[in-house]
Amino acid sequence: MAVNINDALAGVMVLDFSQVGAGPTCGMLLGDLGADVIKIEPPAGDIGRKLGPPWQHGESVVSMSFNRNKRSIAIDLKKPQGPQLVRRMAARADVVLESFRPGVMDRLGLGYEALRLLNPRLVFCSVSAYGQTGPWRDKPGVDGIIQAVSGLMSNIGSEDSPPMKVLTPAADMTTGFLAMGAILAALRVRDATGAGQHLDVNLYNSAIMLQQSAVASYLSCGEKPARTGTAAPYSAPNEAYPTRDGWIMIAAYHEDRWKALCALLGDPALAGDERFATNAQRVANRKALMSELSRRLATHTSAEWQERMEAVDIICGPIADYDMLAASPQLAHNGVIVEMRTADAGVVRMPGAAFGDRDAQARVRRGPPAIGEHSVEILHAAGVPEDEIAALLASGAVVQKKDVQP
Structure with missing residues (x-):
């Protein structure tokens, strides 16, 4: 037993x-x-x-x-x-x-x-x-x-x-x-x-x-990590973006998901922009990336984007407050x-x-x-x-x- x-x-x-x-x-x-x-x-x-x-x-x-x-x-x-x-x-x-x-x-x-x-x-x-x-x-x-x-x-x-x-x-x-x-x-x-x-x-x-990854990164390169808000310092897009009614966290740094996100936003050519062609380039040009994606994501609500992104296997989730957490069916x-x-x-x-x-x-x-x-x-x-x-x-x-x- x-x-x-x-x-x-x-x-x-x-x-x-x-x-x-x-x-x-x-x-x-x-x-x-x-x-x-x-x-x-x-x-x-x-x-x-x-x-x-x-x-x-x-x-x-x-x-x-x-x-x-x-x-x-x-x-x-x-x-x-x-x-x-x-x-x-x-x-x-x-x-x-x-x-x-x-x-x-x-x-x-x-x-x-x-x-x-x-x-x-x-x-x-x-x-x-x-x-x-x-x-x-x-x-x-x-x-x-x-x-x-x-x-x-x-x-x-x-x-x-x-x-x-x-x-x-x-x-x-x-x-x-x-x-x-x-x-x-x-x-x-x-x-x-x-x-x-x-x-x-x-x-x-x-x-x-x-702080496993952050300290390991510092010990490797000697560079102090920058404060990046919701963004992961080692990947992009991997941060929170404003929508029409709130914020949504998006993790689309794998190349297939990055291309899927650009297509979903109606601009597949963005994936080939030389500033954003690789994860390393997207990290280096994070501010420009944030500007490009924020402008497009502001057109719909967080819930609408979540439904669309999940349909094409883009990892995402709304920024939940505790009221939303308490009402979560998964909780x-x-x-x-x-x-x-x-x-x-x-x-x-x-x-x-x-x-x-x-x-x-x-x-x-x-x-x-x-x-x-x-x-x-x-x-x-x-x-x-x-x-x-x-x-x-x-x-x-x-x-x-x-x-x-x-």
């Missing part, structure tokens, strides 16, 4: 200390694949819970978007009972995921070297701004700063625009996906050898990897938007895990947890006696959400 991909990590326990975006994205994806992800946060909660607007019933939508399929236990690591409790949990865990500044977990007695003595099979993943070593090791960094120092911002926008950032937290999200991949690989090695390892995943490296068919219920915010909708088929994508076990929503439940599962649980709650070393019955 085939195992659903969303059950691939069933039986794997992850202790997730990470906060804000990158680490929580990784933990969420591991949870999507069936891992039991225990979000360990301070009594005041992950600092990402304060990001907003927007808010839904007082809860940060941004934070919720990174934290489904997890259970939350609120532990005060500043109290001596906190680290002691974590060590007990780590002895049974498969993965520890943390995003403190380098050295913080060591000072708490919860670093990799300390925990591997308790559990040699432990996979320990540290997510940081610049890495666990190097001259920038101790610098703080968040998504926007990393987009700046990695060179990413210098490439975004048009020729005359100031530097811009990717609106979605691209460095955070890329880091989360890379951390997930690293953990999956380390678990496979662990299963083969019996030994865990310490993984050093950081936003800086991830943002550079995100509805793919099932990538999932709905879940939370303890405090009610029903929330967000992109789900795009793994496997539609049924796998739609699998959501839990909505994003409230702070300490599962504290007592997790302590019971860890084998902590009732009197010790009561003492932990009384001391404030552990906090249980008040309207959840222990």
Whole structure:
């Protein structure tokens, strides 16, 4: 019997200390694949819970978007009972995921070297701004700063625009996906050898990897890429063009499609213009190409052009805003938007895990947890006696959400 991909990590326990975006994205994806992800946060909660607007019933939508399929236990690591409790949990865990500044977990007695003595099979993943070593090791960094120092911002926008950032937290999200991949690989090695390892995943490296072709091009020729707006710097036409009612993105740089586009626009001779005869010439003469195509494309709507272009196999698509995205029949068919219920915010909708088929994508076990929503439940599962649980709650070393019955 085939195992659903969303059950691939069933039986794997992850202790997730990470906060804000990158680490929580990784933990969420591991949870999507069936891992039991225990979000360990301070009594005041992950600092990402304060990001907003927007808010839904007082809860940060941004934070919720990174934290489904997890259970939350609120532990005060500043109290001596906190680290002691974590060590007990780590002895049974498969993965520890943390995003403190380098050295913080060591000072708490919860670093990799300390925990591997308790559990040699432990996979320990540290997510940081610049890495666990190097001259920038101790610098703080968040998504926007990393987009700046990695060179990413210098490439975004048009020729005359100031530097811009990717609106979605691209460095955070890329880091989360890379951390997930690293953990999956380390678990496979662990299963083969019996030994865990310490993984050093950081936003800086991830943002550079995100720029694979651009950085490779610079290292090859030494020329800094120009800001080309919607255009791909290595091919043309491959950018957005204005139509009668909006914009349409066209990728017709392969020679057959370029000729088909010229014919569709009623000017087949344009394909033989010496300025545009090859992809390299079209890239070199992009402004003239933009002028020629824009004048012709302004005669019809985006929808009309899309229908005509698709009929002759020209790759294209309208520039969709989120209203158009939400109404897309493909979005509805793919099932990538999932709905879940939370303890405090009610029903929330967000992109789900795009793994496997539609049924796998739609699998959501839990909505994003409230702070300490599962504290007592997790302590019971860890084998902590009732009197010790009561003492932990009384001391404030552990906090249980008040309207959840222990």
